[in-house]
């Protein structure tokens with residue numbers, strides 16, 4: 042038997058290791074195992090070998106007795122700004138029953154990874170921010186600009202071994218070229234942050250692009266982006282952070298032996314001119330005039346052929362006050378190219394492209410030759426409505442591209458500084474009549490997070506639902522987590538991100554993107570005048586008519602999301618980093634009444650988009666909004682107290698535990714009858730109280746609650762009746778209450794409102810409303826109707842943990858909870874998670890209705906707590922006062938490959954509807 046293989050180490054939560062923002066990057070590695078790997082393997086020690094660059098230095102080896110393999114401390118001296126090192130790791134260990142460092146066998150070395158420090162101290166970023174001396178369209182939308190500078194490398198800096206780095210950012214968005222070649226593969230750089238507080242820069246290794254022997258051209262095209270563009274609904278507002286496009290770049294070439302640095306930075310010697318892109322706006326799209334194009338603008342040429350001169354003067358802008366930093370999160374990239382699957386005519390004869398998938402990105406036109414002055418227009422939409430492009434949901438976003446031809450062929454055209462949410466594109470003015478599908482493809486754009494979790498089961502409709510969740514996550518994790526990608530919002534709504542955070546952390550590694558977003562949240566929340574309230578969108582981009590609104594569920598993200606990220610990663614640093622933000626929200630931000638619960642007069646989004654609310658009034662659902670908010674408040678306060686305890690802040694932990702108990706007392710007095718009925722008896726209210734454990738422990742209370750929920754669900758004929766607050770918890774609550782078959786019945790229901798109704802309507806993403814598209818093909822009349830909103834996809838968390846059966850038993854996935862609860866007509870599932878330690882996989886099958894078998898993969902250095910379905914107990918009813926007493930049986934297993942079998946009877950399927958006895962039962966609509 043052998044040690045597991047150690048994967049290439051990674052640093053902090055950084056996507057590549059190039060340009061980490063700390064001098065002591067923590068190191069993590071995972072394990073790969075096969076049948077020859079020692080089962081039940083535990084690490085007892087590790088060795089980290091660090092070779093500082095240049096690699097002619099002797100490697101330093103650090104030997105540490107520890108079972109930790111995730112985020113271990115940097116063992117060597119700190120990295121200097123820009124300094125790099127090669128790092129590899131090997132581990133010792135053995136079966137957990139006989140772990141001893143003496144006889145431990147070392148594994149082979151991992152392959153080496155390079156880590157390089159960023160500039161670290163913002164003052165190392167010395168480049169000036171420059172803009173055009175004459176602003177072409179000062180009132181906005183701002184005309185994109187092209188900046189450039191010709192240069193030669195000095196003698197001595199032309200060798201192959203010179204280290205060449207470009208540090209670059211913009212006030213707006215940029216794409217950068219060296220000698221006509223695009224640097225990097227990023228889109229929408231530098232990304233969207235709270236620009237007042239934090240401005241990211243990117244780092245590129247540009248050695249291969251530099252001409253060592255002759256002149257070079259460093260050229261940057263930049264547009265207004267989120268920084269200066271119109272943002273917000275009802276017309277929005279321009280210039281939220283500034284009214285001039287700016288760029289700042291610092292090219293550094295380091296001499297290999299003397300370590301002297303030659304630097305070329307943006308300054309007033311640069312030149313600039315207008316881009317042929319006339320406008321490029323987040324909501325309205327891009328307008329491009331090929332007649333103003335100069336193909337060679339970014340190369341060194343004898344003479345410019347430009348119609349529009351590129352040698353205008355630039356001026357320096359004041360240095361932004363924001364902290365410059367190199368982000369951990371991966372950049373936005375084109376992660377997939379989707380072909381156009383068909384071209385068809387709309388009812389009125391318009392040409393429509395169908396990409397077969399509602400996605401977020403841009404269309405690329407492979408090659409076309411519009412005549413001089415002729416215009417080709419692309420209009421994007423997510424759906425067709427009664428045979429025409431369904432643009433009403435876009436509200437005041439034009440979401441179009443307009444290309445004016447010059448008579449010359451244009452190859453590979455795409456919008457450069459915007460993106461769209463679309464499946465369909467209407468094309469007008471195509472040069473040769475009707476285009477063919479082959480002329481177009483779609484680039485799928487999003488933050489290029491590492492995929493982690495996968496789920497599949499025997500039911501194809503559920504698989505489609507899961508894929509829709511993944512696609513909605515992809516489309517809405519573009520630099521920040523957004524509500525939607527198409528209409529005049531696309532904003533970092535806090536509530537959406539909060540309810541979806543656990544699901545997203547399973548599907549992708551979100552530590553970089555959400556960690557950064559939380560830092561923005563804290564920066565804005567803690568700013569003067571904010572009274573400790575996180576803005577409802579981060580970065581805040583709504584009008585002045587949106588004052589600081591303390592909103593439960595939305596602002597609770599300040600506490601709940603760091604907790605979710607900690608649970609996914611085991612990284613306590615995120616809790617430390619967000620601590621002030623959490624504490625300030627709980628202690629100062631929440632708008633309280635006299636008893637500490639929410640101010641009874643405050644208006645709240647609460648169970649936003651409950652399907653029973655009128656289309657025009659989505660907050661007006663069935664569940665008392667204050668009950669929803671107060672349930673959340675007790676939960677959030679408890680979570681905060683647990684975080685205090687974990688961080689060793691015991692006094693605060695006790696204080697807030699008492700606070701939560703007191704709030705719970707008020708809550709129970711206020712909303713519960715003595716025998717466990719809720720004053721607002723709805724799916725959302727009961728599900729929240731079960732999931733957040735708000736009922737008194739008396740068994741009678743709990744059976745009342747679970748029977749009341751059962752009755753509501755049966756009476757609704759398994760229609761969903763929850764909005765943003767209730768949807769993530771309803772199936773969890775039914776499972777906890779010992780009624781998983783009811784949860785499956787809801788999951789598998791096909792008619793509206795239900796999770797699968799959109800699937801029956803051909804949805805390829807999660808919709809904002811349960812009925813964004815009505816059964817007759819009419820778009821919901823409500824004023825906001827998106828077809829790409831991930832919030833209601835939060836049910837996938839239950840798919841992963843309960844249907845598939847895996848979740849972290851403790852923060853960081855070192856102890857894995859394996860507890861599948863089969864049900865419905867699902868006869869097999871396959872769930873996988875590439876976690877911090879390696880692959881967790883669980884595959885179960887149910888044959889002949891009762892023969893349950895399961896294959897489980899537990900990664901090295903981990904254990905799993907396994908509960909088989911036959912041992913499942915309703916956690917809400919079990920172990921409480923007067924409970925049945927019989928605790929759930931769990932088996933603990935170590936790493937390796939395991940199989941399990943048991944007899945399992947799932948119970949009544951399909952469960953009946955509760956309804957008038959004199960009416961026939963409605964037909965059972967369950968997705969097969």
Ligand code: BGC
Pocket residue numbers: 524525530534535536537646649825830
């Ligand atoms: C957004 C939401 C958001 C909500 C706030 C909407 O317009 O699209 O998803 O959370 O407003 O209530």
